[in-house]
Amino acid sequence: MDNSISSAALNSSQDACLQDLHKLLGSRFSMSESVREQHGRDESFHAPAPPEAVVFAESSEEVAEIVKICVKYKKPIIPFGTGTSLEGHVAALHGGVCLDVSGMNKVLEVNENDLDCRVQAGVTRKQLNQHLRNSGLFFPIDPGADASLGGMTATRASGTNAVRYGTMRENVLGLTVVTADGRIIRTGTRARKSSAGYDLTRLFVGSEGTLGIITEVQLRLYGVPEAISAAVCAFDSLEGAVNTSITTIQMGIPVARIELLDEVQIDAINHHAGFDYAVKPTLFFEFHGTESWVKEQAEMVKEISSEEGGSDFRWATREQERQKLWEARHNALYAALALRPGSKGWPTDVCVPISRLAECILETRRDIEESGLIVPMVGHVGDGNFHLVFLVDPENEAEELPLFQPLSDRLVERALRMGGTCTGEHGIGYGKIKYMEAEHGDSLELMRQIKKALDPENLMNPGKMIPL
Amino acid sequence: MDNSISSAALNSSQDACLQDLHKLLGSRFSMSESVREQHGRDESFHAPAPPEAVVFAESSEEVAEIVKICVKYKKPIIPFGTGTSLEGHVAALHGGVCLDVSGMNKVLEVNENDLDCRVQAGVTRKQLNQHLRNSGLFFPIDPGADASLGGMTATRASGTNAVRYGTMRENVLGLTVVTADGRIIRTGTRARKSSAGYDLTRLFVGSEGTLGIITEVQLRLYGVPEAISAAVCAFDSLEGAVNTSITTIQMGIPVARIELLDEVQIDAINHHAGFDYAVKPTLFFEFHGTESWVKEQAEMVKEISSEEGGSDFRWATREQERQKLWEARHNALYAALALRPGSKGWPTDVCVPISRLAECILETRRDIEESGLIVPMVGHVGDGNFHLVFLVDPENEAEELPLFQPLSDRLVERALRMGGTCTGEHGIGYGKIKYMEAEHGDSLELMRQIKKALDPENLMNPGKMIPL
DSSP: OOOOOOHHHHHHHTOHHHHHHHHHHGGGEEOOHHHHHHHTOOSSSSOOOOOSEEEEOOSHHHHHHHHHHHHHTTOOEEEESSSOOSSSTTOOBTBOEEEEOTTOOOEEEEETTTTEEEEETTOBHHHHHHHTTTTTEEOOOOOSSOOBHHHHHHTTOOOTTHHHHOOHHHHEEEEEEEETTSOEEEEEOSSSOOOSSOOHHHHHTTOTTSSEEEEEEEEEOEEOOSEEEEEEEEBSSHHHHHHHHHHHHHTTOOOSEEEEEOHHHHHHHHHHHOOOOOSSOEEEEEEEESHHHHHHHHHHHHHHHHHTTBOOOEEEOSHHHHHHHHHHHHTHHHHHHHTSTTOEEEEEEEEOOGGGHHHHHHHHHHHHHHHTOOOOEEEEGGGTEEEEEEEEOGGGHHHHHHHHHHHHHHHHHHHHHTTOBSOSSSOOTTTSGGGHHHHHTTHHHHHHHHHHHHOTTOOBSTTSSSOO | OOOOOOHHHHHHHTOHHHHHHHHHHGGGEEOOHHHHHHHTOOSSSSOOOOOSEEEEOOSHHHHHHHHHHHHHTTOOEEEESSSOOSSSTTOOBTBOEEEEOTTOOOEEEEEGGGTEEEEETTOBHHHHHHHTTTTTEEOOOOOSSOOBHHHHHHTTOOOTTHHHHOOHHHHEEEEEEEETTSOEEEEEOSSSOOOSSOOHHHHHTTOTTSSEEEEEEEEEOEEOOSEEEEEEEEBSSHHHHHHHHHHHHHTTOOOSEEEEEOHHHHHHHHHHHOOOOOSSOEEEEEEEESHHHHHHHHHHHHHHHHHTTBOOOEEEOSHHHHHHHHHHHHTHHHHHHHTSTTOEEEEEEEEOOGGGHHHHHHHHHHHHHHHTOOOOEEEEGGGTEEEEEEEEOGGGHHHHHHHHHHHHHHHHHHHHHTTOBSOSSSOOTTTTGGGHHHHHTTHHHHHHHHHHHHOTTOOBSTTSSSOO
16 A cells, blocks of 8 residues: 655645644655545445545554544544445545545454453454464354444444344444544443443444544354355246245244345356356355254255245255355455456445345336346345346446446335335445435435534535435 | 313413313323322332323324323433333323323234234233233243233343343334334334344333333244143252252253242242242242253252252242242242231342352342341342342331341442342342432433433433433
8 A cells, every 4th residue: 555645645635634734643644646536435336525634543542633634624534444335424525534444453352251352443354254263253243344343333244144133223332432522432341231321332323434533343243153054046937946935934943044146146256266056046145053943944944945945955064165155245246247258337226125125126126028038136025035136238328327226226116015124234324315304204314413413514424315 | 090180170281282282181080189190100119290181092193103202391201011010110200191002912923934923012011922822832021910012022021041041132123103203113024033233122121111011022922832840849948949050050950940039938828829939049940842851951050959959849840830820929029018018118129140149049038138128039040130128117117117128228338249139130229219320320411312302302101220
């Protein structure tokens, strides 16, 4: 990374705020074009917007100093973890400073007896699990990317394990936050439950940097199960696959993972990761528990799937096989992109009540077929959550976006009509801000009141999530 | 209930607000002394404070009208469900109107396929489970009292099942709320997860009526397990019982209930409910699952408890036996009161990280022994949560409260020192408001900012939870 500063640019900018930040941070302040560009974009197709400068913080205290300087000069602040968000969360729409926390990458404590830990915001999910590898514990939340835990908290991320272990909402116990006026506060406690005061932790989970900067995260951990087994099951129809997952959830079988990949996505994965799965709608399962409890769960699910026209289970019990399987699933986005070389991905997701999932997926599939476009679908179907990836040719955006946009709009309209949400796990950023009114109605006004109360100058990631 | 109005009192009061409310509600407006007294007190020893009037609402729309009238005249509003809270939550400290929602007692919908339901705020937990009795579903959250689901939401209640099923925090999917300016909003969706916007649902869960009035609650439901069995196990030492529960949790065994009763409380229950349990520290367990999975869980826990000096398990597998067992546990407060006839209960609770639970309970037990007072202890020990009941002679409060108060203060100080919270499930009301600063430090200021933003006139249950 090029951290060097173009001093000429800085001096001539006459920007006292940037001068003060430079004085505070020295070589951890950058205005280089490449650094700024890299920090203005995420993994989505949404138009990037580079910040005026990037600062690299190393502690909560330093973040507080940075915020105080920015507030003094009314300069917007955009927090940045790994830049793997999907709705334009990090674009500097109103200029300002990008606050990169990737250097805050220490695991501060692991409390094995309490099944919890405390990490700095820049620690990534894989780094945490690597740190835990000899402890018998793991952290289950797994969005596709190796995102930072601060970013995952800010976007209320989830992933394949959420059906069993919950999302960041359920797994963040407490936070350290730098408020919009530069105070350092701690929310939550290490106790498993509390009735003492407003749930500030949950208010910051999913707030996308619009209320303050998350600098440390207290997380729940789980014991590595005694037994784990994974299986793959192909179906003749999309409906059979979806109904299998619905029945599994309705029966309360505590599957650890239940993932849908449609035939387009399976084909993509076969090519990208060298698998030879039948090119059919497919479920990937994982079961966690004791040896006998895992067997019992798997038997129950096998019975359901065979009634829905599922093939025999193809097992992956050895750790290496399982890892390959889930790596392929986590790389679904990259596999999808390879279906159309040179394309940019526009991934989108919605989430509906499980009883409406089959209807929502089948309507969506029909809508895609009628469009004639190639759009792979994957889903955390145990949660009622599924994703499409629109493959956009960046050389031809102006022509192609108008083809995909109506599909996206109808997808959201369909999910809301069925009692669902415009995003299950990707968040709002600026990519979905136009749907907030339709989803929230009058309660959006409360969100505005909270935003104004905690960030009266609108300096915290302005232009994201809350239409003001 | 005496709903009649003393018209003379009303006319002579010259209070235009009360006049307007009377006009709106007719016979569902009351200023009778008995109704006011009943609505100014909860089940705790905290000094009651009757409201100026009580109104009985029947719909969200009516609640909105009531709020608008009260706001116009700057009259405080105190919501009231069953009056079973424990920290003075319903006392009209600054006068005003008590808004009784017990008439809003309809189960609005049950979505069996989605395992959720929507109820009016006045529906009680037992009423809901009675309604669900033929559906194969149940709602697990069970504070001792048969509280209203609106009140349980407002106090972030939990109970014996929380170790497996979570608290109201995890089980409320969405709310209908009347805001402090009289708008009706809906929060959340019926989807299992969402990343769209601030988590208003969780902000209102546990807000104790200080931000708005909860009028409807969308709740998660669960399938009645195929197999349930309960067991009682006595220990020679309190330490053995506590360590058994700690190890059970640390091993990730998904017990549905794991409840501690110390020997004082067991003695109380023996007398009150006609049991003949050994007068020793005792754990009550319950296991949920398939037949074989329940057996396997029970075997694992039996092994742990026998290593900690536990007696043989005394099983209660027939439904009637189990019901008797848990009814006794739910009536622990009333059994405790019977230890000192004529006394008033001052129940209090704290919650600590599970690794500190043994230390916290043993220090507390020693503190009680040194005081020479009789103080039963019960605990949802799987969550690190335990309760004391101080038995206060109401004729002699002035002398006795100064004996109990230092025990209470030291209990909270101990829990906070161990990384816990001043209340795991009872809430703050005005009984624990003095501990908010010590628990939350600078984050209390954020709570104040939110309170001021959403209730600028401080009319929503003023004097509770947030010290202004």
